[in-house]
Amino acid sequence: MRERSIPEATVGRLPVYLRALVEMAEQGTTTISSETLAEAAGVNSAKVRKDLSHLGSYGTRGVGYDVAYLIHQVRRELGLTQDWPVLIVGIGNLGHALANYRGFAERGFRVVALLDSDPAKVGEDVGGLTVRRLDELGGVVRENEVAIGVIATPATAAQDVADRMVEAGINSILNFAPAVISVPPDVSVRKVDLSIELQILAFYEQRKAALQAVKRGRAADLAQV
Amino acid sequence: MRERSIPEATVGRLPVYLRALVEMAEQGTTTISSETLAEAAGVNSAKVRKDLSHLGSYGTRGVGYDVAYLIHQVRRELGLTQDWPVLIVGIGNLGHALANYRGFAERGFRVVALLDSDPAKVGEDVGGLTVRRLDELGGVVRENEVAIGVIATPATAAQDVADRMVEAGINSILNFAPAVISVPPDVSVRKVDLSIELQILAFYEQRKAALQAVKRGRAADLAQV
DNA sequence: CAGTGTGAACCTTTTCACAGCA
């Protein structure tokens, strides 16, 4: 295929494939079939083949994909051949965790600054960086060419922080605050909401419990007959 | 409509509507139109109406939805009228943050236990709970009727922890570890992967940069003519 | 007459199934 614009759903899975591929490479695997990769990524093989076909024809029929080459191609496609300076606003519990998260650096996301509006937190040392004042945001973005901002503030502060980020020229935001933020159409926002995930699980959990009850009910009915 | 099985996409948005509705109620709003709710939730009004129609006909034509009543219905549908005991395994940076996250308790998710396999962490006090040994998991689940487990361990430990959770009878798992875990088909898993979110942002960020370059290229071409 | 509820059209994503190639 190799046509412009990879489907959103595919973009969301490429990082998962990438992780699986890197693991394979570390274990010394040099070639992988869509079936094996699918298993490692928790999807089915048709999906893997369709997804990878959007990057180009990098497989060999009858054999599979060359792991190292595919890693390179996926990295290139995702834009991970370059370093991405990231800043984090809101150094509470979550901000701390994010600042110390080693998984970011491993994938080329370099945390260059931590900001907080609370004077009590400014100056604190977290994960090798000193927490700065929120109004230094513009300067930090300019100095480090930050393109990605992470919001880890309480919900009430999220929109203000987002506005400041946009103002400073950031146009990709990862929002952990439990709030909907509005930004200009050319700015990408992704949202991670911890309690929403639990609520979704609760829904399915409840439904399972209800199903069990129905089953038990039927069993009882049958026993009565 | 009010037919069995609400679409997955709708289930994912109900918590967002719920949050917006609760905010509205706190501000004293008693009635809301799909248009207003849509704006607060960051979606369009047709989607809101379709989504809500899956719960039943709770709106009034020409008027809108009764906020309090709709909150009740959404809560009921999501299974939030009951308390959900939750346990967290892996009390590193992220586990700490999750243990202290107030948003869980506010929505009826009660953290009843924190577990870690590292003896150095066992006994530590985090957010009012004492960290326990991982092998106490079975007992904790039984005592508290835990139905939802949160994995906040490193990737290498995730599958083992998931196995223990399943073994103990948990059948809803929220996985923060950057690893694919496999569980029986009747167990629900949701995954939150911090670095995957950044990778997705990087992809779109890169594409935006490429587009800018093309535009600049065209501008240069035009200037040449 | 303002705003819901919903068929119908449309678009995206997934799955199927197999031709074609190393």
Add this chain to the structure above:
DNA sequence: TGCTGTGAAAAGGTTCACACTG
């Protein structure tokens, strides 16, 4: 022969547009 790459079919989700009603 085994596995990729991909049209075609199916499923799922979104948007449109309007009949209907309080």
